[in-house]
Amino acid sequence: MHTQYMNETPNAAAMNNSPLWLLMVAAICYAAPALAVLGGDAASVETDRLQMKVAQAASQMPAASGSYTVHETILPTGTRVRQYVSKAGTVFAVTWSGPFMPDLRQLMGTHFDTMIARQAQNKHAGRRVYSQHDPDLVIESGGRPRHFVGRAYLPGALPAGVTGQDIKQ
Amino acid sequence: MFSKRQSFICVRTLALWIAVVAVMAGCGGGSSQTTSGQGNISVSVIGLPANSSVVLQNNGGNNLTVSANGTSSFNGAYTISLPYSITVLTQPHGATCTVTSNSSGVIPNAVVLVGVTCIPNTVNGTLIAPPPLSTPGNSTLIALDAGPVAGASQINIPYVSITVCPPGTLGASLACQTIGHVQLDTGSSGLRLLNSSLYANLSLPSVNASGPAIGECVPFAIGVTWGSVVLADIYLGGEVAKNVPIQIIGAQPGGVTAVPTDCSNTGTIQITQDALGANGILGVGLFANDCDICSTQVIPAAYYACTSAGCTNSIVAASQVVRNPVDALPVDNNGVVIQLPTVAASGASALSGTLFFGIGTQTNNALVGTVYATDAFGTITTTYNGSIYTSFIDSGSNGVFFNDPTIALCASTTWYCPSSTLPPLSAINTAAIGATAGNVSFSIVSLFQLSSGAVAANIGGTGSSNFDWGLPFFFGRTVYTAIQGKPAPPGGTPGPYFAY
Incomplete structure (x- = not known):
């Protein structure tokens, strides 16, 4: 049921409208900062904020140890996102917690591709938990609709004295 | 018909890209990312039937015909940061393909892999009359x-x-x-x-x-x-x-x-x-x-x-908005009761139980157990090994998922594989509202030591920061899930709550 064949592709239709032209021109002239992510630089936190349509700048909380800063953002959906940025300016961890899943590609970048490739292979994984503990990448994502929590971090990029236990949602 | 339309699109697209290149030249001094290299678009196709092909397009043109499952690439080099959008122009015979990942965006400074999943077309079948209703039919x-x-x-x-x-x-x-x-x-x-x-x-x-x-x-x-x-x-x-x-x-x-x-x-x-x-x-x-x-x-x-x-x-x-069907029942609509039998340590090769609709609405679904009220997000808390976790009881989780680094993992998995039988583990569930609390004794057996063909077992694995009481929690229990705002039983405590 519900099988429909296209007689016009979505993009062919869109091409007839001028806004796409404008969008493409804008995209080309836009000097994009580095995208935005786990393993990216501190500027990516601001890119995330704009991408996720958050009005307020992330609040910053220096860690007690002084070796990193936590940038916390509340998305319009109510979900809280935290990005852990080292003094050297690297995003070494991201976390999320709230009623709706955030844009994980935006938060994790190429590591998201690692996750979905692994998800696609996981036949016995259960529907509520994704867990990956590799030497160079840890991802824990859990919950169900109305309650999602997760974190992803790069063990090799943790500042001295910081462990996975310090990465809290 | 398609071929005519295609050529029309291609002409428009060519004109568009010429215009785009002209605009790029006029940008001057922008980010190096716009001109620093060429990205490529690859497509991973799964589920394509034998002897058929699917035609994909980028931005309404640049047709790519894929005739076998696996990875193919769009011809031509793509400039980093330009937008792309992959769509299906022509479906294969006997299947319908959907672009399931990376369908659109800007070309990254790497190969972008677009996922396409093809599913066999559905076929007509013998439809039946609505089944008879019964009382109680819950x-x-x-x-x-x-x-x-x-x-x-x-x-x-x-x-x-x-x-x-x-x-x-x-x-x-x-x-x-x-x-x-x-x-x-x-x-x-x-x-x-x-x-x-x-x-x-x-x-x-x-x-x-x-x-x-x-x-x-x-x-x-x-x-x-x-x-x-x-x-x-x-x-x-x-x-x-x-x-x-x-x-x-x-x-x-x-x-x-x-x-x-x-x-x-x-x-x-x-x-x-x-x-x-x-x-x-x-x-x-x-x-x-x-x-x-x-x-x-x-x-x-x-x-x-x-x-x-x-x-x-x-x-x-x-x-x-997609609605909980139980909420939409004319009667017995305040929640569900799930009863499943206990499962031996070696697992069970088959298991059956009963789903009751309604809580305290019939003689077969009376509330017998302790009520654990949840918060507005459906969670309670669980205390395990001295740590407090957000938790939930969930028949859709196929194990108990929680973090305990003292339990061995099965090789190359995140499931628990204790080498010998673990003594019963213990946790405390606490309601999100009120002070109701109670001990839960549970066991975890090794996924790799189940009897052949086991379809039910007391298995578990590592979790997130949640404590996830999956299906094994239901074995040997009667578990109540009460819908938000509906007194269960009628006149009693409204959901959302779990009880057992």
Whole structure:
């Protein structure tokens, strides 16, 4: 049921409208900062904020140890996102917690591709938990609709004295 | 007809790209990212039938014909940071293909891999009359078996059968289909059925008869269901929930063949029986629908209005939000009761139990147990090894998922494989509201030491920062899941709560 064949592709239709032209021109002239992510630089936190349509700048909380800063953002959906940025300016961890899943590609970048490739292979994984503990990448994502929590971090990029236990949602 | 249209598109596209290049030249001194190299677009196709091909396009042109499963590449070099959008121009014979990941965006400084999933077209089947109603008709069988996927054996997935009909189907009208192997899930709310498990001649109308088709994206932790929202009468046991919005997983709302990018950016898209391990999900959770605020606020990766031009994030009417079918029953609609037997340490090769509709509404579903009120997000707390976790009780989790570094892991997995039988473990569940608390004794056996063909077992694995009481919690218990705002039993404590 519900099988429909296209007689016009979505993009062919869109091409007839001028806004796409404008969008493409804008995209080309836009000097994009580095995208935005786990393993990216501190500027990516601001890119995330704009991408996720958050009005307020992330609040910053220096860690007690002084070796990193936590940038916390509340998305319009109510979900809280935290990005852990080292003094050297690297995003070494991201976390999320709230009623709706955030844009994980935006938060994790190429590591998201690692996750979905692994998800696609996981036949016995259960529907509520994704867990990956590799030497160079840890991802824990859990919950169900109305309650999602997760974190992803790069063990090799943790500042001295910081462990996975310090990465809290 | 297509070839004419294609050439028209190609001419327009060529003109567009010439214009784009001209504009680029005029940008001057922009980010080096716009000109620093060439990105490529590769496509990974799965499910394509033998001796058939699918034609894909980028930005409405640059046709790529794919005749075999695997990875192919669009011809030509692509400039980093220019937008791309992959769509299906021509479907293969006998299957329908959907762009399931990286459908659009800007060309990154690397190869972008676009996922395309093809599913065999549904075929007509023998439709049946609505099943007879009964009084009380508030129960149905739960069965655990190897599941519906040929060559794969599921574990700890509780299945039920349901029947769906077009809204208002009467008497002897042959318009309905019974679907077995639907996963029973207290962790979500709403019925979701795989399009590929439904007959082509089952005709369920769009939830939005007078406007654009409605698409829905539902992220779960392990993957995402995507499809269209339609209306159905749902027969559960001997009762019927009428005119209920449900999700058809893998159906293409408004004919749109690409999964919206914000949807595929939340996880891997699961639109096949192989990925789900079921023909659908019967969400009988703590809430009357799957999104309260979607009728007042546009939420990313949730509801979409879909036309031939594509899907856009949209609010939907409250009556169009996918609804918990139990909430829509005329009686016995305040929650569910699940009874499953105990399971031996070696696992069980088959298991059956009972799903009751209603709590305290009939003689067979009286509330006998302790009530643990949840918060507005459906969670309670669990104390384990001195740490306090947010937790929930969930028949849709196929293990108990929690973090205990002292328990050995099975090689190359995140499942627990204790080398010898663990003594019973202990945790304390505490209600989110009020002070109700109680001990839970539970066991974890090794996934790799189950008897051959086990489909139910007391298994577990590492978790997130949640404590997830999955299906093994239900073994040997009667577990109540009460819907928010509905007194259960009538006149008693309203949900949302778990009780056992």
